[in-house]
Amino acid sequence: MDSPDAVIARLAAAPLAHTEQLIVLRDGEVLAEHSFHGGDPDEPAAVKSVTKSVLATVALLAVADGVLDLDDTLGRLLGSRVPGHRRDVTVRHLLTMTGGSEPALDLRGLEPANWLDHLLALPRIAPPGTVFAYDNAAVHVLAGALRTVVGDIDAFAAERILAPAGITRWNWPRDPEGVNWGGAGLELSAKSLAALGELWRTDRLGLGTLLSEATGERVRPGGGDPRGFGYLFWVDVYAASPVFLASGFGGQKVCVARDLGVTVVLTGDVERLSPDGGDNGDVLPGLVAWAAKR
Structure with a gap:
């Protein structure tokens, strides 16, 4: 159990000095808030792979609306543009990073005007549902598939997720075909991330x-990583309680302990990342334990 003062001191020093914002809430009340390097908690910035968890929420809402099934295949959703070796991959496979295609983590160098066709053509390296592989390409394919059932993804998210959370400032880039980036790219402020965490914690989306299924362990990544993985959420245990995390490169974290009523947000500046590769997520277990006792 670490007090915010002790945590702030750790986050201000190498190798965790890339941290920009810290917010801790218990039952919706702000217990601690700190800005590093003169940052503004109201200013949107790239939240990297936290985007994935927002996209997962779009998928869950589509399922709740009855326009999507987790076992719908790419072949059904995207039709003839899907090569034969990818047609049996399901939404559930893509949400759990078990789609079986060759992973592609950096999509910025893609030259084709149509990203989806390029990403769909990536070779199959394992049967779907058998091997976890962290994969930005698969999540962007998921975004393309979701667009066929919910329409414009950022318009859907704005109405169904961001507005209920009280979020009014945001940006979500698109690929050349108009599909919002699935794996990263969404820009939100630290306070907006806290509002998003509270939306998930209280399940105001109904x-x-x-x-619960999405934020529980659906697959074990392995490879030395002790965490579990749900539907584009990481899953762990802090303070003897289950937690789930939306997590992005460079120190972007939304950690939710629903049973304890705790939400913790961290953001980071990738330009300040230490060569030592420090992970500011290391402070989360102690902060959750501290907040649970307040």
Whole structure:
């Protein structure tokens, strides 16, 4: 159990000095808030792979609306543009990073005007559902598939997720075809991330068992990583309580301990990352334990 003062001191020094913002809430009340390097908690910035968890929430809402099934295949959703070796990959496979295609983490160098066709053509390296592989390409394919059932993804997210959370300032880039980036790119402020964490914690979207399924362990990544993985959420245990995390490169974290009523947000500046590769997420277990006792 670490007090915010002790944590702030750790985050201000190498190798965790890339941290920009810290917010800790218990039952919706702000217990601690700190800005590093003169940062503004109201200013949107790239939240990297936290985007994935927002996209997962879009998928869950589509399921709740009855326009999507987790076992819908790419072949059904995207039709003839899907090569034969990818047609049996399901939404559930993509949400759990078990789609079986060759991973592609950096999509910025893609030259084709149509990203989806390029990403769909990546070779199959394992049967779907058998191997976890962290994969930005698969999540962007998921975004393309979701667009066929919900329409414009950022318009859907704005109405169904961001507005209910009280979020009014945001940006979500698109690929050349108009598909919002699935794996990263969304820009939100630290306070908006806290509002998003509270939306998930309280399930104000009314997702019920779908949210519990998404934020529970569905697959074990392995490779020395002790965490579990749900539907584009990481899963762990802090203070003897289950937690789930939306996590992005460079220190972007939304950690939710629903049973304890705790939400913790961290943001980071990738330009300040230490060569030592420090992970500011290391402070989360102690902060959750501290907040749970307040």
